[in-house]
Structures are given as C-alpha cells and as structure tokens.
Amino acid sequence: MACIVMKFGGTSVADLDRIRNVAQRVKREVDAGNQVAVVVSAMSGVTNQLVKYCTDLDPLHDAREYDAVVATGEQVTSGLLAIELQRLGYNARSWQGWQIPIQTDDAFGKARIDGIDGSALKTSLDAGEIAVVAGFQGIAPGNRVATLGRGGSDTSAVALAAALKAERCDIYTDVDGVYTTDPRIVPKARKLAKISYEEMLELASVGAKVLQTRSVELAMNEGVRVQVLSSFQDIPGTMVVDEDEIVEKQNVSGVAYSRDDAKMTVRRVKDRPGIAATIFGALAEANVNVDMIVQNVGADGTTDMTFTVGKADLPRAHAALAGIKADIGYTDLLEDTDVAKISVVGVGMRSHAGIANTMFRALADKGINIQVISTSEIKVSVLIAAEYTELAVRALHTAYGLDAA
Numbered sequence: 001m002a003c004i005v006m007k008f009g010g011t012s013v014a015d016l017d018r019i020r021n022v023a024q025r026v027k028r029e030v031d032a033g034n035q036v037a038v039v040v041s042a043m044s045g046v047t048n049q050l051v052k053y054c055t056d057l058d059p060l061h062d063a064r065e066y067d068a069v070v071a072t073g074e075q076v077t078s079g080l081l082a083i084e085l086q087r088l089g090y091n092a093r094s095w096q097g098w099q100i101p102i103q104t105d106d107a108f109g110k111a112r113i114d115g116i117d118g119s120a121l122k123t124s125l126d127a128g129e130i131a132v133v134a135g136f137q138g139i140a141p142g143n144r145v146a147t148l149g150r151g152g153s154d155t156s157a158v159a160l161a162a163a164l165k166a167e168r169c170d171i172y173t174d175v176d177g178v179y180t181t182d183p184r185i186v187p188k189a190r191k192l193a194k195i196s197y198e199e200m201l202e203l204a205s206v207g208a209k210v211l212q213t214r215s216v217e218l219a220m221n222e223g224v225r226v227q228v229l230s231s232f233q234d235i236p237g238t239m240v241v242d243e244d245e246i247v248e249k250q251n252v253s254g255v256a257y258s259r260d261d262a263k264m265t266v267r268r269v270k271d272r273p274g275i276a277a278t279i280f281g282a283l284a285e286a287n288v289n290v291d292m293i294v295q296n297v298g299a300d301g302t303t304d305m306t307f308t309v310g311k312a313d314l315p316r317a318h319a320a321l322a323g324i325k326a327d328i329g330y331t332d333l334l335e336d337t338d339v340a341k342i343s344v345v346g347v348g349m350r351s352h353a354g355i356a357n358t359m360f361r362a363l364a365d366k367g368i369n370i371q372v373i374s375t376s377e378i379k380v381s382v383l384i385a386a387e388y389t390e391l392a393v394r395a396l397h398t399a400y401g402l403d404a405a
C-alpha cells in the first residue's frame with residue numbers, strides 16, 4: 001500500500017464548497033488504495049487577518065504569542081476537512097502539530113522543524129484512518145506552539161512525506177504548476193513539466209510564491225518527490241526532480257519577482273574593520289534575514305551600507321540599527337519600501353557566459369535603473385523601482401526566449 005501526502009493551500013480550502021472539493025480528491029486517492037496524510041493551510045485570507053491583529057496591537061509583539069494566534073487558522077481547516085471526510089463515511093481525524101509531534105526549534109514565527117516522530121501517525125494510517133494534519137505548526141522546546149513562517153504548510157507536507165517515507169508529496173494549489181514566470185504578468189508564460197530542485201529552490205527564494213523555500217530545500221535533501229498541481233483542474237502539474245532527470249536544460253528556466261523586500265541604507269558609517277560584523281550581527285540577533293548587500297567605496301573615512309530585508313522585518317531591523325548607532329556612528333538610516341527584486345534562474349548559467357549581461361541590457365533598453373545586484377551560481381537578481389516590475393518581467397521573459405509561441 002502506497003503512502004502519499006496531499007497538501008492543500010489556502011485558496012483550495014477557502015470555503016466549505018472548496019473543502020468539499022478537497023474531500024473528494026482525498027476520497028479518490030483513498031479509494032485507489034492509498035494511505036493518505038493530508039496537510040491543510042488556513043482558509044485563504046485568514047492568516048493575513050490573524051497577523052494583522054497581532055501587528056495592529058503591537059508591531060513588536062511577542063513572537064510566541066503571535067504563533068499562538070496565527071497557528072489557529074490551520075486548526076480550523078484540519079477539523080473541518082475531517083468532519084467532511086467523516087460525513088462521506090471515512091475514518092478521518094485531525095492532528096495538530098503538537099499531537100504528532102512535529103518538533104521545532106524556538107525561532108518563533110519562522111521556526112525550523114527539528115524532527116518528526118511519525119510513529120503515532122503511522123499507527124493511525126495503518127489502522128485505516130485518514131490523517132488530516134494542520135500545516136504550518138509544530139511544538140517548540142518549552143512546550144510552546146511554533147509556526148514555520150509564511151507559506152510553511154508546504155514544509156509541513158514535505159517533512160511529513162519524508163518522515164512517513166511517502167511515495168510522493170502532491171502540493172495542490174490555485175495554479176496548475178510551475179511557470180516560466182507569473183502568467184498574470186506574462187500571458188505567454190509556459191508551464192514547466194519538470195523543474196530541478198535547485199532551480200525551484202532559487203525561484204522560491206526570490207519570490208515565486210508556489211512553494212515555500214524551506215520545503216524545496218527539505219525535498220532536495222530528503223529526496224522527496226514533489227508535484228505542484230491544481231486542486232481545481234484534473235491536469236498534470238509540475239514535477240520537482242533531480243537535475244539529471246531533465247534532458248533539455250535551459251540557460252534560464254524562470255523569471256521571478258518579489259515586492260516583499262525593503263531597501264535599507266546606513267549612511268556614512270565608519271569605514272573600518274568590524275562595521276559589517278556589527279550591523280549584520282545586530283540584525284541577526286533581532287532575527288532579521290538580510291538578502292542583498294552592497295557596500296560602497298569609502299571616501300572621507302566613511303561609507304554607505306545598503307541591503308535588503310523583508311518588509312515585515314523592517315520595524316525590527318530599524319530598532320536593531322538604532323540600538324547600535326552609538327557604536328558605528330551613521331548619519332542617517334534610509335528606508336525604501338518602493339522596490340522590487342527581479343531574478344532570473346537557470347542551471348544553464350553554470351556553463352554559459354553572458355547571462356547576466358543579457359539581463360542588464362534588456363533592462364537598460366527599457367530605461368530601468370538597477371539599484372542593487374546580487375548573483376549566485378544559477379541566479380542573477382536586481383533591485384529596481386517597484387513601478388517597473390511588470391515591464392521588467394516581460395522584457396526579461398522575452399529576452400531569454402521563454403515566451404510561448
């Protein structure tokens with residue numbers, strides 16, 4: 001008997017009709033003779049509302065209480081889906097993170113999974129029960145509820161698939177697969193039948209919102225076969241696989257964008273050893289992830305340090321930097337939330353020169369100014385003014401020959 005994990009995102013469980021639809025899909029897999037663990041997100045919009053309650057009360061709220069609040073969205077959907085499956089005559093039950101348990105670290109609000117004891121779940125599946133697991137949550141040391149960061153139900157699903165040694169992990173969402181870019185911006189975007197873990201990892205980390213970054217990382221490390229597919233249509237999705245399973249390797253497989261970052265510039269800090277360590281040390285301490293970084297040439301013994309942080313982390317980043325002003329002596333702290341990060345990703349970059357230049361040329365031709373650049377082995381990212389997001393994505397999609405015929 002094959003064990004499979006099915007994960008349904010927020011739009012797939014947005015109301016009771018959609019939960020009924022999900023139950024039908026689960027029923028199909030169970031009737032086909034599979035053991036099924038379902039992982040559910042909160043109904044769409046719910047997590048945003050819960051987050052807003054916390055930030056409206058206090059932008060610097062206690063992260064443990066934030067988790068106590070935001071974890072409730074998934075608890076609701078896990079119970080509702082179990083009820084519907086029972087109504088259809090199936091033996092189903094809900095599982096919260098702590099009941100399994102899914103053990104996490106204590107980075108509340110963006111906790112990592114430390115381990116899953118799948119034995120109780122396995123016993124339940126072996127007894128013929130359908131497990132409906134609340135995604136996004138686990139239990140941290142000290143017996144506190146922890147959540148896995150926005151989009152974290154994907155990671156719950158992949159981690160469960162690894163723990164249960166599931167045959168595959170199907171991630172049902174409101175798109176029917178992974179596209180070369182966002183089809184809402186580029187109607188000529190193409191669906192990829194397969195994408196490598198590494199490309200998916202880069203795309204997820206730069207803002208393609210199909211899968212949470214950590215879920216891809218985990219799938220890659222644990223060898224979990226992940227499929228991204230639609231819960232509304234019966235068509236094959238995109239398989240995330242090892243690079244050697246892909247025959248036709250593109251130089252660039254996808255163009256992604258994100259408006260989730262803010263640019264910060266620390267003006268005229270002293271140009272001496274230890275400044276970067278102090279700035280980024282303080283941000284790390286405050287649990288703020290930093291992405292792109294540039295340090296400019298120093299002139300009169302001072303220099304500017306520019307970097308990006310998640311918009312949601314801006315208040316925390318600001319507080320952290322204010323706290324070290326006396327140590328590093330900057331004149332201003334500039335913040336710009338009107339920026340977008342545009343990235344091109346492809347394993348072909350490893351063996352081809354000129355990929356970055358194609359990007360810079362295409363943006364220049366549209367008169368788009370590049371504010372910050374960063375690269376990795378298979379990715380080039382630029383930060384631009386947010387108003388040019390669509391224009392840039394379209395230009396790049398065309399420049400790399402990705403447009404559908």
Ligand code: ASP
Nearest residue numbers: 041047136150151152153
């Ligand atoms: N409900 C959570 C969120 O919106 C987790 C998830 O949907 O994956 O981020």
Ligand code: MG
Nearest residue numbers: 009151209210
């Ligand atoms: Mg999601």
